[in-house]
Amino acid sequence: xxxxxxxxxxxxxxxxxxxxxxxxxxxxxxxxxxxxxxxxxxxxxxxxxxxxxxxxxxxxxxxxxxxxxxxxxxxxxxxxxxxxxxxxxxxxxxxxxxxxxxxxxxxxxxxxxxxxxxxxxxxxxxxxxxxxxxxxxxxxxxxxxxxxxxxxxxxxxxxxxxxxxxxxxxxxxxxxxxxxxxxxxxxxxxxxxxxxxxxx
Amino acid sequence: xxxxxxxxxxxxxxxxxxxxxxxxxxxxxxxxxxxxxxxxxxxxxxxxxxxxxxxxxxxxxxxxxxxxxxxxxxxxxxxxxxxxxxxxxxxxxxxxxxxxxxxxxxxxxxxxxxxxxxxxxxxxxxxxxxxxxxxxxxxxxxxxxxxxxxxxxxxxxxxxxxxxxxxxxxxxxxxxxxxxxxxxxxxxxxxxxxxxxxxx
DNA sequence: GTCTATACACTGATAGAC
DNA sequence: GTCTATCAGTGTATAGAC
Numbered sequence: 092x093x094x095x096x097x098x099x100x101x102x103x104x105x106x107x108x109x110x111x112x113x114x115x116x117x118x119x120x121x122x123x124x125x126x127x128x129x130x131x132x133x134x135x136x137x138x139x140x141x142x143x144x145x146x147x148x149x150x151x152x153x154x155x156x157x158x159x160x161x162x163x164x165x166x167x168x169x170x171x172x173x174x175x176x177x178x179x180x181x182x183x184x185x186x187x188x189x190x191x192x193x194x195x196x197x198x199x200x201x202x203x204x205x206x207x208x209x210x211x212x213x214x215x216x217x218x219x220x221x222x223x224x225x226x227x228x229x230x231x232x233x234x235x236x237x238x239x240x241x242x243x244x245x246x247x248x249x250x251x252x253x254x255x256x257x258x259x260x261x262x263x264x265x266x267x268x269x270x271x272x273x274x275x276x277x278x279x280x281x282x283x284x285x286x287x288x289x290x291x
Numbered sequence: 292x293x294x295x296x297x298x299x300x301x302x303x304x305x306x307x308x309x310x311x312x313x314x315x316x317x318x319x320x321x322x323x324x325x326x327x328x329x330x331x332x333x334x335x336x337x338x339x340x341x342x343x344x345x346x347x348x349x350x351x352x353x354x355x356x357x358x359x360x361x362x363x364x365x366x367x368x369x370x371x372x373x374x375x376x377x378x379x380x381x382x383x384x385x386x387x388x389x390x391x392x393x394x395x396x397x398x399x400x401x402x403x404x405x406x407x408x409x410x411x412x413x414x415x416x417x418x419x420x421x422x423x424x425x426x427x428x429x430x431x432x433x434x435x436x437x438x439x440x441x442x443x444x445x446x447x448x449x450x451x452x453x454x455x456x457x458x459x460x461x462x463x464x465x466x467x468x469x470x471x472x473x474x475x476x477x478x479x480x481x482x483x484x485x486x487x488x489x490x491x
Numbered sequence: 492g493t494c495t496a497t498a499c500a501c502t503g504a505t506a507g508a509c
Numbered sequence: 510g511t512c513t514a515t516c517a518g519t520g521t522a523t524a525g526a527c
Contacts, residue, residue, distance in 0.1 A: 100492070116399045118318040121520060135493050137522070144521065174483075195395040197458040199316045217460060228483075237483035243463030244471055245478070247455045255451030256444075258397045260417060263443030271444055278445070282482025283374075283428075283437035300510070321502060335511050337504075344503065 101139040103129050108140075109151035113189045117148050117200040148200075149208050153215055159191065160219035167223055174231035175280055178249065181224055182272045185253045191220065193250055221246050237280070249279070301339040303329050308340075309351035313389045317348050317400040348400075349408050353415055359391065360419035367423055374431035375480055378449065381424055382472040385453045391420065393450055421446050437480070449479070 107128040111120045122144055126133040140147040162184050170180035185191065196216065201209040224246035231237045252275050256268050264271065307328040311320045322344055326333040340347040362384050370380035385391065396416065401409040424446035431437045452475050456468050464471065 098492090114398060115402065116316070116318070116395070118316070119399050119403055122522090123520080131492085132494060133520090134495080134522080138492060190398070192394055192398060194392055194454055194458055195316070195399060198314060198390070198392060199319055199395055199399065202315060203319055213460070231483075235485075238485055240478070240483065241463070241465075241471070241474065243459065244456075244474060245483075247459050247463065248452045248475055251451040251455030252448045254394055255447045258394055259443065259447050260413070263441070263447065271441070274441065274444060275448055278440070278479055278482070280482055280484050282478070282480055282484075283431075283440065283445075284480050284482075285435075285438055286486075298510090322504090323502075331510085332512060333502090334504080334506095334513080338510060 098139075104136060104139045105147075105151050105154070108147050109155050110189055112148055112151060112200075113155065113191065116192075116195050117203050145204050145208065148204065149212060152196075152200075152212055155189065155191070156212075156215050156219040159185075159188065160223065162188070163220060163223040167227060172230070172234070174227060174236050175276055177227045177231075178224075178276045178279070179273055181227065182249070182253050182276065183269055185250075186256070186268050186272060190254065190257055191250075192254055193220075193247075194254070220250065224249055245279075298339075304336060304339045305347075305351050305354070308347050309355050310389055312348055312351060312400075313355065313391065316392075316395050317403050345404050345408065348404065349412060352396075352400075352412055355389065355391070356412075356415050356419040359385075359388065360423065362388070363420065363423040367427060372430070372434070374427060374436050375476055377427045377431075378424075378476045378479070379473055381427065382449070382453050382476065383469055385450075386456070386468050386472060390454065390457055391450075392454055393420075393447075394454070420450065424449055445479075 104125070108120075108125050111124055111128060122133045122136055125147075126136055129136075136147075137143070140150070163181050166180040166184040167177050170176045193216070197213070201213060204212075221243065225242040228237070228240065228242040228245045232239045232242075253272060256264070256271050259271075304325070308320075308325050311324055311328060321333075322336055323333040325347075326336055329336075336347075337343070340350070363381050366380040366384040367377050370376045393416070397413070401413060404412075421443065425442040428437070428440065428442040428445045432439045432442075453472060456464070456471050459471075
């Protein structure tokens with residue numbers, strides 16, 4: 092391990108930090124919030140994260156992104172080589188993870204941390220979660236399953252769609268999240284327009 | 292007007308506040324940031340917004356949402372009654388406005404303000420921007436243009452898609468934003484799968 | 492590994508001069 | 510309408526006891 096000590100207490104700190112940062116954002120989460128979640132005083136955090144809040148945020152964010160990359164690639168690989176199966180595998184994996192709010196990360200979190208860190212995290216983010224999803228679209232196009240299109244645009248949109256499901260109010264989100272994401276994937280592949288061939 | 296005085300200086304304050312809040316979020320924007328954008332000292336803000344930061348945020352957010360409602364309904368109404376034309380009209384209007392980051396608003400901004408204000412703003416948000424877009428899908432379904440579906444799910448997703456375009460990195464966003472949003476609308480209506488009828 | 496105590500900067504907010 | 514001055518509260522961070 093590259094970790095400095097990697098005790099079990101440190102793991103609890105990192106997990107709490109990742110969960111809180113990913114849900115509420117960098118600025119909204121204080122070191123006292125994290126400490127309270129772990130059950131210690133905020134000063135004790137500096138034993139596990141000596142370089143302070145920003146370094147802690149960078150560490151857990153990067154860790155989460157790399158986990159996303161590994162999980163996404165595994166989920167996609169073990170799915171059938173059909174675009175719908177692969178998109179559903181990727182989307183279900185994203186739904187099972189701590190929320191990854193790309194939009195907030197770019198508009199709120201990144202400007203709040205050092206420019207160097209921000210640029211590196213942004214690159215990792217795109218390489219980790221955009222690339223695997225872009226590959227799904229590219230390969231499906233190569234197999235002739237779908238029309239050629241801007242894979243980056245599609246991947247970014249799919250990510251946003253998955254995230255949007257978390258924010259739906261209860262009176263709209265009347266079915267399980269996996270069902271809603273599958274419905275969207277069906278729309279993306281087949282469209283909303285009734286297939287003219289079925290009309291005959 | 293219901294405004295307390297409604298001078299031109301006050302309008303500058305509200306506009307700067309709305310722009311900054313909508314771009315970076317409630318917590319990330321300080322009163323000193325807003326004051327600097329207007330060109331005054333932060334204490335002077337209390338002349339135009341005597342009730343402080345949270346009340347200012349609520350006011351400009353509500354104002355922006357109501358402007359969205361009016362603008363969306365107008366754009367939709369003057370478009371042809373075809374789903375693609377109406378979705379494009381709505382999306383283009385959203386693109387021309389200050390960014391409306393629904394996801395960050397729900398996960399970051401709302402928990403940071405008073406519960407009463409948060410609930411009211413959330414309701415206004417859904418009534419103002421979700422409802423008009425849901426109507427597009429519902430009416431298109433009634434006209435038989437599209438399959439019946441969860442209009443709320445579709446509306447929330449379309450909003451997220453428009454927002455996602457703002458966060459695309461430069462190497463992906465190689466065409467104008469309106470072109471990218473139009474491409475997505477085509478995907479939603481017609482799907483990515485090549486139409487089988489065109490194959491014969 | 493966790494605590495208390497403390498230093499220091501920043502933020503929202505108020506008071507009063509001009 | 511805008512300013513300077515000032516305050517209390519909170520946030521990050523450090524030092525040192527246990």
